[in-house]
Amino acid sequence: MALRLRFRTSARLLAAPLACCLALLAPAPARAAPSLVVDAATGQVLHAEDATRPWYPASLTKLMTVYVALKAVQDRRVTMQTPLVVSNRAARMAPSKMGFPPGSEITLENALKIIMVKSANDVSVTIAEGLAGSVPAFSAQMNEAARVLGMSQSNFVNPHGLHHEDHVSSARDMALLARGLLMHFPEHEALYGIGALKLGAKIIPTHNGLLGRYPGADGMKTGFVCASGFNVVASASRNGRRLIAVVMGSPNAKARTLKAMAMFENGFSTSVFARGGGNLANLPMSAFTQPVDLRPQVCGKNRSLEALEDFAIPIAAAGANPGEDSAAAFFAADSARGQPGALAAFAGGDLGPRPAFTPALIYLGRAPGWTGAALRPSDDEPALSEAEKAPGKKAQARAKAREAAKAKALAAKTASAGNATKKPEAKAEAKPVAAKAASTKPSSTKPATKAGVADAKPKVQPASKPAAKPAPKPVPASGANTATKPRNLAPPGAER
Secondary structure, three states, X not given: OHHHHHHHHHHHHHHOOOHHHHHOOOOOOOOOOOEEEEEXXXXXXXXXXXXXXXXXXXXHHHHHHHHHHHHHHHOOOOOOOOEEEOOHHHHOOOOOOOXXXXXXEEEXXXXXXXXXXXXXXXXXXXXXXXXXXXXHHHXXXXXXXXXXXXXXXXXXXXXXXXXXXXXXXXXXXXXXXXXXXXXHOHHHHHHHHOOEEEEOOEEEEOOOOOOOOOOOXXXXXXXXXXXXXXXXXXXXXEOOEEEEEEEEEEOOHHHHHHHHHHHHHHHHHOOOOOOOOOEHHHOOOOOOOOOOOXXXXXXXXXXXXXXXXXXXXXXXXXXXXXXXXXXXXXXXXXXXXXXXXXXXXXXXXXXXXXXXXXXXXXXXXXXXXXXXXXXXXXXXXXXXXXXXXXXXXXHHHHXXXXXXXXXXXXXXXXXXHHHOOHHHHHHHOHHHHHHHHHHHOOOOOOOOOHHHHHHHOOOOOOOHHHHHOOOOOOOOOOOOOOOOOOOOOOOOOOOO
């Protein structure tokens, strides 16, 4: 009873109108922001806006990766304990990633938990290659599953959602996919609501800001690429009724979470609200045929967020930014488009602190007692040669900066040595100066000892130290993947 009362109180606080804040909001230009609320049991659409407009799904893609994997389990082609091998190709994926070294093994169950919580791209490729032999073959299975589910606006070219101009979906298709997961694999519902994972001593929190904050929220998946903005497919239950909400194109994680909460509030309070009616199967098609690219608004031309997921990106407070990228302006645009008042009431909402979850335990390696073979790709990229380990442009810039810092520190150390007394200087230079000390005293036939070097007091210019001991050339760490880019993918023009 106490827990239920706390949830009700939390919901009332979140939904409280903030008229004074909204009155101060300047009119914001309308922007595309696909959104949808649907009854999970019946498919009845309660709210839809731009729901069939093509959009980049980002890491919402991983819901389809999970669907294809669970279908393989259902068909008894694999089990949740089947081990998968991390390939060289998977290990080279861009972040977000786990960084497991090539040759590592992980069970399908642990891999699915990781991509739902951490959104790890390397593990997504490990699943794809293990179950289908290759990423293209797995993508074909994803598209076949989409066709069966009626996802007519979706085309998948990878299992993770890293940006590709041909990798598209829509809010409607994502709702169809969410319903398919809940209806076809009810025994695996727990996958979508994990609040945190624990791998060894490492705690990995979820990116889903609704979990633990919104009463009844029980999943599912977030996604972000610069081109798409912040996306989420979420589910929540109340009084025996379950709703699915889809939000795409939010300017930040906070706005995304608040809008999903507001849409749930409206959905649970009435059977049909603004712009709703009909069923997922008969929503009218959008006049737009290509996804919009939100990179300038979301990431800006001078900010690189390609490799970052939600927790790594600063969340702007409502009204903190006067531009279109603030949560307040995002909700003001909703209001200008005639959205229900309850949505705008969340514009100044405070999510509060991130909840603490009891983490689910995962591990690297085979399940205890497993004796079968591990699944691996049909072919793999070769391991990096020394020549191929040469840093890319960004890594070269970092290496250059490190070299400059080392040179600066060395120069400072040399200058400091020049100002010190001669005796300490001779001790510091004992090894490299020994030969020079001998040359300054030709009558000596014995190698200079430490004491002898100190007594010799050779006049050595400080500038000779860098030449005698050059800065080491930086070598990439073993297993590092920052030096390479994902293969078989177009350069990530709008995302990590």
